[in-house]
Amino acid sequence: MTTDLSIIVPLYNEEESVLPLYESIVRTIDPLNVSYEILFVDDGSKDRTFFKARDLAHKDHRLRVIRFRKNYGQTAAMTAGIDQARGDILVTMDGDLQNDPADIPEFIKKIRDGHDIVCGWRHKRQDKLISRRIPSVVANWIIGKITGIPIKDNGCSLKAYRGKIIKSVPLYSDMHRFIPAMTSLAGTSVAEIKVNHHPRRFGVSKYGITRIYKVMIDLLVIKTLLSFATKPLQFFGAAGAIALIAAMLLLLESLSGVFEPPIEMNFMLGSGALLLGILSFFCLLVGLLCELVLKTGKFEDLSHLKASAE
Amino acid sequence: MKVPSSERVVANDEKSVVRKISLIIPITERHDDMLEIYQDYKSALRGLNTPFEMIAVVDGEFDKAYQQLKTLKSQGENLIIIKHARMFGESTAIMAGFRISTGDVILLAPPYHQVDMSDLPTIMESLDRSDMVVVRRWPRIDSRLNQFQTNLFHYLVRPLAGKVTSDLGCGVRMFRREVLDEIPLYGDLHRFLPILAFRQGFKIREVDARQSHKEKRLRTYPPGTYLRRLIDLLTVFFLIKFTRKPLRFFGLTGTAVLVAGLAITCYLVVGRLFFHVGLSDRPLFLVGILFVVLGLQIFAIGLIGELIIFIHARDVKDYQIEQIIN
Numbered sequence: 001m002t003t004d005l006s007i008i009v010p011l012y013n014e015e016e017s018v019l020p021l022y023e024s025i026v027r028t029i030d031p032l033n034v035s036y037e038i039l040f041v042d043d044g045s046k047d048r049t050f051f052k053a054r055d056l057a058h059k060d061h062r063l064r065v066i067r068f069r070k071n072y073g074q075t076a077a078m079t080a081g082i083d084q085a086r087g088d089i090l091v092t093m094d095g096d097l098q099n100d101p102a103d104i105p106e107f108i109k110k111i112r113d114g115h116d117i118v119c120g121w122r123h124k125r126q127d128k129l130i131s132r133r134i135p136s137v138v139a140n141w142i143i144g145k146i147t148g149i150p151i152k153d154n155g156c157s158l159k160a161y162r163g164k165i166i167k168s169v170p171l172y173s174d175m176h177r178f179i180p181a182m183t184s185l186a187g188t189s190v191a192e193i194k195v196n197h198h199p200r201r202f203g204v205s206k207y208g209i210t211r212i213y214k215v216m217i218d219l220l221v222i223k224t225l226l227s228f229a230t231k232p233l234q235f236f237g238a239a240g241a242i243a244l245i246a247a248m249l250l251l252l253e254s255l256s257g258v259f260e261p262p263i264e265m266n267f268m269l270g271s272g273a274l275l276l277g278i279l280s281f282f283c284l285l286v287g288l289l290c291e292l293v294l295k296t297g298k299f300e301d302l303s304h305l306k307a308s309a310e
Numbered sequence: 311m312k313v314p315s316s317e318r319v320v321a322n323d324e325k326s327v328v329r330k331i332s333l334i335i336p337i338t339e340r341h342d343d344m345l346e347i348y349q350d351y352k353s354a355l356r357g358l359n360t361p362f363e364m365i366a367v368v369d370g371e372f373d374k375a376y377q378q379l380k381t382l383k384s385q386g387e388n389l390i391i392i393k394h395a396r397m398f399g400e401s402t403a404i405m406a407g408f409r410i411s412t413g414d415v416i417l418l419a420p421p422y423h424q425v426d427m428s429d430l431p432t433i434m435e436s437l438d439r440s441d442m443v444v445v446r447r448w449p450r451i452d453s454r455l456n457q458f459q460t461n462l463f464h465y466l467v468r469p470l471a472g473k474v475t476s477d478l479g480c481g482v483r484m485f486r487r488e489v490l491d492e493i494p495l496y497g498d499l500h501r502f503l504p505i506l507a508f509r510q511g512f513k514i515r516e517v518d519a520r521q522s523h524k525e526k527r528l529r530t531y532p533p534g535t536y537l538r539r540l541i542d543l544l545t546v547f548f549l550i551k552f553t554r555k556p557l558r559f560f561g562l563t564g565t566a567v568l569v570a571g572l573a574i575t576c577y578l579v580v581g582r583l584f585f586h587v588g589l590s591d592r593p594l595f596l597v598g599i600l601f602v603v604l605g606l607q608i609f610a611i612g613l614i615g616e617l618i619i620f621i622h623a624r625d626v627k628d629y630q631i632e633q634i635i636n
Binding site for chain 2: 044053054057058061062063064065066067068069070072075076077079080084168170171172217218220221224225228232267268271274275278279282286289290293294296
């Protein structure tokens with residue numbers, strides 16, 4: 001038996017939301033006539049989230065519950081859900097009822113239209129202006145500029161993926177925010193649709209403004225990876241070659257005084273030449289090492305995915 | 311988020327009862343009279359009213375202890391002895407004992423008097439809703455210098471690993487079998503078992519137990535031991551910082567060093583070009599260049615580490631699943 005659709009919901013201390021969430025998902029998906037499963041990932045909740053979900057799962061076998069041993073964060077929860085999911089199409093959403101399951105059919109339609117990733121855009125966002133919305137707009141603009149994939153709302157959890165593609169994307173630390181950027185390596189087609197956004201009904205927001213710093217550092221990491229990841233030897237080789245040529249020029253220049261008295265060597269240029277010479281070799285070695293790492297990994301698979309997924 | 315304590319009890323239910331305790335005593339260089347230790351531990355375990363077994367691992371040529379244990383065994387005591395032909399280290403000894411143990415709960419205890427074993431029931435009780443109980447020797451009655459050593463060590467560990475326990479030097483630990491199933495110990499990792507277990511998602515609890523009156527005397531170690539402790543710190547650092555987000559840490563450090571180096575170099579070059587301050591008598595120039603090279607190297611190391619994690623992220627699990635339903 002194949003499953004068409006997996007809905008993945010990370011939950012952290014959301015005991016009030018479990019039941020309404022489950023009900024609204026079932027209410028929306030049942031009329032679609034697809035085979036589906038719901039994955040609730042309990043991210044080490046300290047309240048009764050897991051037990052409420054477990055009781056539901058005993059009644060409905062389409063609901064699967066994954067329980068973490070402790071709190072590992074949203075990316076880990078989503079990764080676990082993605083790893084365990086059996087569906088061809090994967091939909092992720094927040095567990096705090098701010099996303100509306102009624103939007104899911106639209107996502108499925110987009111994926112069936114041939115897009116690999118569909119991102120939600122909370123165009124009428126129901127959060128605090130100063131602490132949530134403005135930083136978000138700025139962050140999304142920067143992320144778009146740096147990764148080259150202009151998505152208006154990277155932070156929206158409501159997204160849909162083609163299962164084969166998302167299962168091969170490296171996801172770790174807080175990378176779930178950058179899934180579209182990460183998959184761009186595989187040449188995926190990304191679509192964006194407007195979604196509803198409700199104000200928080202239960203519980204408290206799990207994020208503060210401090211995460212901006214983390215996001216920015218992650219962005220730096222991703223930018224570095226995206227620019228080096230596919231052809232590190234080319235990049236470092238070119239950098240090394242430029243450094244080496246510059247070193248040679250400087251060396252010649254610094255030695256120009258050696259042949260005629262009074263014999264002296266330009267210390268500054270000589271040191272510069274030395275520095276650049278060391279760096280050029282270092283670049284080459286790093287490039288080789290990166291190439292080696294890539295060759296031993298499974299990264300190459302990613303670029304062939306697009307073809308196989310179609 | 312604050313959760314009422316009654317709720318928390320419900321959330322962590324379904325921990326099984328203890329069926330059997332395996333006491334493992336790794337016997338290394340520092341050990342007291344084994345006859346005394348054996349009787350001390352045995353009477354404490356008897357008080358728990360739970361089946362138990364005792365495993366002593368003699369890690370190397372400690373003839374006196376080995377003979378004493380053999381004597382105990384020949385007197386009909388129910389004791390398992392493992393003897394290593396040479397010293398393999400405490401972690402290896404613990405793993406050797408663990409491999410043949412059959413209990414669902416493991417109790418590690420040092421081969422010397424460290425904690426008053428009459429507090430064992432308290433320790434066991436604390437295991438009820440956690441996976442590992444770590445003992446803190448409190449109140450301390452040994453020499454101030456020893457206490458200072460403990461404190462200094464934790465002072466250095468804390469910024470790296472966070473505060474998981476406040477007495478890593480205490481050898482008495484009680485934990486469920488799964489802990490060592492998932493965390494293979496080697497080298498000097500046994501000391502950091504609570505930190506590693508915590509990171510693996512196990513629930514750790516710390517309880518106070520009285521320090522044994524026999525641990526009063528001042529202890530100093532050869533300088534090599536202190537050096538090894540420092541290297542241990544590096545191990546923790548490596549496990550924690552490097553294996554998760556290398557570029558986050560090394561990228562930042564590398565960039566800072568690089569910027570410092572560039573600043574120094576630029577300052578000196580500007581001085582040379584425009585103000586005719588000779589470079590050959592400025593040792594600072596070498597420092598600047600050194601920093602540039604160093605900064606780039608640190609950054610590159612972080613990058614390579616990140617690349618490795620990026621490539622293998624699909625194989626390395628960032629999380630531990632406790633249970634899947636349906």
